Amino acid sequence: MAPAATISQPTLTLAGARTTLAAAEQHALEIGVPMNIAIMDSHTHLLAFTRMDGAKITSINIALDKAFTAAGHRVPTSAYKENVWPGGMAFGIGNTNGGRFCTIGGGVPIIDDDGRILGAVGCSTGTPAEDEEVANAGRDAVLGLIREEKENEKWTEVMEALEKEREREWKRVRKEITPPADPPVEEMMQ
Amino acid sequence: MAPAATISQPTLTLAGARTTLAAAEQHALEIGVPMNIAIMDSHTHLLAFTRMDGAKITSINIALDKAFTAAGHRVPTSAYKENVWPGGMAFGIGNTNGGRFCTIGGGVPIIDDDGRILGAVGCSTGTPAEDEEVANAGRDAVLGLIREEKENEKWTEVMEALEKEREREWKRVRKEITPPADPPVEEMMQ
Amino acid sequence: MAPAATISQPTLTLAGARTTLAAAEQHALEIGVPMNIAIMDSHTHLLAFTRMDGAKITSINIALDKAFTAAGHRVPTSAYKENVWPGGMAFGIGNTNGGRFCTIGGGVPIIDDDGRILGAVGCSTGTPAEDEEVANAGRDAVLGLIREEKENEKWTEVMEALEKEREREWKRVRKEITPPADPPVEEMMQ
Amino acid sequence: MAPAATISQPTLTLAGARTTLAAAEQHALEIGVPMNIAIMDSHTHLLAFTRMDGAKITSINIALDKAFTAAGHRVPTSAYKENVWPGGMAFGIGNTNGGRFCTIGGGVPIIDDDGRILGAVGCSTGTPAEDEEVANAGRDAVLGLIREEKENEKWTEVMEALEKEREREWKRVRKEITPPADPPVEEMMQ
Structure with a gap:
């Protein structure tokens, strides 16, 4: 290169x-x-x-x-x-x-x-x-x-990575425990 | 000159x-x-x-x-x-x-x-x-x-002058109100 | 300070x-x-x-x-x-x-x-x-x-201080030896 | 040249x-x-x-x-x-x-x-x-x-020239008025 x-x-x-x-x-x-x-x-x-x-x-x-x-x-x-x-x-x-x-x-x-x-x-x-x-x-x-x-920067990076990981985890968990949504009203009216 | x-x-x-x-x-x-x-x-x-x-x-x-x-x-x-x-x-x-x-x-x-x-x-x-x-x-x-x-310096000078004036006044007053000292002990013993 | x-x-x-x-x-x-x-x-x-x-x-x-x-x-x-x-x-x-x-x-x-x-x-x-x-x-x-x-400056200061002292002394002496002023003419005429 | x-x-x-x-x-x-x-x-x-x-x-x-x-x-x-x-x-x-x-x-x-x-x-x-x-x-x-x-220098030159001239003149005059010297002693003894 x-x-x-x-x-x-x-x-x-x-x-x-x-x-x-x-x-x-x-x-x-x-x-x-x-x-x-x-x-x-x-x-x-x-x-x-x-x-x-x-x-x-x-x-x-x-x-x-x-x-x-x-x-x-x-x-x-x-x-x-x-x-x-x-x-x-x-x-x-x-x-x-x-x-x-x-x-x-x-x-x-x-x-x-x-x-x-x-x-x-x-x-x-x-x-x-x-x-x-x-x-x-x-x-x-x-x-x-x-x-x-530099240390602070590393910590910030680590903390941000952790934060992102946690968010991803939360999304996954939330998805699992969320009951299936009701079918849309239009469908119910049919 | x-x-x-x-x-x-x-x-x-x-x-x-x-x-x-x-x-x-x-x-x-x-x-x-x-x-x-x-x-x-x-x-x-x-x-x-x-x-x-x-x-x-x-x-x-x-x-x-x-x-x-x-x-x-x-x-x-x-x-x-x-x-x-x-x-x-x-x-x-x-x-x-x-x-x-x-x-x-x-x-x-x-x-x-x-x-x-x-x-x-x-x-x-x-x-x-x-x-x-x-x-x-x-x-x-x-x-x-x-x-x-400069202003502070002037004030300091004025305050110092007042302080000295007051001290002189005090000395004068103290002198006036102070009773004559007793004669030294040696003299009293004579 | x-x-x-x-x-x-x-x-x-x-x-x-x-x-x-x-x-x-x-x-x-x-x-x-x-x-x-x-x-x-x-x-x-x-x-x-x-x-x-x-x-x-x-x-x-x-x-x-x-x-x-x-x-x-x-x-x-x-x-x-x-x-x-x-x-x-x-x-x-x-x-x-x-x-x-x-x-x-x-x-x-x-x-x-x-x-x-x-x-x-x-x-x-x-x-x-x-x-x-x-x-x-x-x-x-x-x-x-x-x-x-520098030496001259010190002498000048000393001489000026002496001069002032002498003037003050003169004023005091003059005051002591000066007879009381005659009363103003207007008063005398009354 | x-x-x-x-x-x-x-x-x-x-x-x-x-x-x-x-x-x-x-x-x-x-x-x-x-x-x-x-x-x-x-x-x-x-x-x-x-x-x-x-x-x-x-x-x-x-x-x-x-x-x-x-x-x-x-x-x-x-x-x-x-x-x-x-x-x-x-x-x-x-x-x-x-x-x-x-x-x-x-x-x-x-x-x-x-x-x-x-x-x-x-x-x-x-x-x-x-x-x-x-x-x-x-x-x-x-x-x-x-x-x-420069003026002084010129004057100096003129004065020096005059002085020399005068000296030459004096020499000439002195020569004229000086009586012939006595013949040397040796000659007289002969």
Whole structure:
């Protein structure tokens, strides 16, 4: 069979982005580091952004680039650590995409349990480790929500199937216990 | 007297940006046009951003540029309408600032009652008129909040002044009605 | 209590920038290295710039980028030295912000005694050590001026308070020593 | 004769740029419009810049681009008015030079009495007419200074020539009135 001409791809919605953003922000508050937090969809386009009071101005762009890179390359930006050193196989990759390819930790992709990319979070103002920690908190929150929604969806499907089964059963039972209908009046008049 | 080496300037906080964003989004929902909404501070730096589901991807950048332009030039981007036509006095201004200077309606500055720039909202996906309407809704909401906060601040000051006055009065009264203290025990023993 | 919608932030004025510029230039003359000197406000926007005769043309941009980076990230650009080497935690950060993030010594933030960012100086043409030395001279001069202004402000407040106190005292004394006013002429005529 | 391999070209120094800047700033104060003022040398490179308190942030770049354009194309940026309209012979020129070619009034070249380009001033924040007026004030001041210096130079040359002439004359006179020297002692001893 030839491949289909179209495909449907999952991506975060604004609702998903907000869950991510809220959890990341909450975590940043907990560790006491105000952050720039950017959420991109699975196509590297910005969905939501927050600059917490006190976050660095020159980190706005870094947060955006981290999310961009993680959404597009589907790995955490921290993964590049050794690969981008001189001699590493990705040395120089930071110059690509107009310099937007960011190889500093703090960008993490959001990948569902089926391995599909949904989007990415990028954080910046703290150390790369802090930035990544905050981004992970955002990612975990939205993946938790997605699993819950999936669970709910399964339950809904099961419940709907049960409901249908029960209805079918009822129809059958009703049929069995229903006495034969009286013959139509016209017949009785004959 | 020589001019001072520093000055203090107001700007939106994230809280102010959120009020703006929420009101703009609400208005976009009411008119049924999903929008990209960008909020910048008084220094043209991004504070918060939301892409509503269904908003155009190529309008992300336009919303950002509208907010940038309104924050920096302190007028609605719609003000440029005729000035940037051939023969208009600002014809060509759209090429400046690396092409980020946007002369399409939908960017509005947030200016307080003392005429000070606080930030800007930029909206994009609808017609320029719709975009500006949504941006205005955001601006009006935050200006309303700021007026309320100012009013509260005044009340707090008045209440604190009254409280101090009352305390002074009490001290005076207490002094008047207090009988002279007994001499210290040591003195009585002598 | 909810966070306020606006905040007031300090920044250098042109007067402050000029003091910085003059001191940096003076120091550059003393060490015999003509410099490009850029002064930015606390929001990474250019306030003042000087290219001394003989300074390198391709260092104009470097001075600007150093000031930009120091103002936005609030640390001297020399702080990145080892962090941006291969293996360093900020390796690759120089590609961010459209390549404007400069990690070469010579950019220093101007931070007041309360830890607030006021702006930055960026110098370029000499060695990074010379550039930073010149930038430091500029920063020290303006911080000295700011401390002086603060001291003067306190004195002004104290002097005004004393003046008011003295006036109140005079009024009281004058009241005590003033003989009761003669009754109005009309009364005397009756 | 073959053309020479090198040439000497005049350009503004920092001293010249400062005269230009000071006069432009003074004029901006007089008309009550705070400006961004950029001075470039004859090779389109930045020499000096001032952002007056209250000038627009998004006009920093515009002032720079106006000076860049006027220095490079050697005409006031206002000269493009009709040429860049649709149908005009320079329509589209604003996109060149990476979008830095600015066709809005406010950039003026500094050209000496021999028609040689020395640099340019670019101003921005007011209307194009105000911006150009302020730029002209800067240009006129430095051209006045240059004429004065040239005049002084001529006088210096004349005075030096006179001085030399007088010296030559003195030598001649001294020779005439000097009695013949006594013959050397050795000769007398013979």
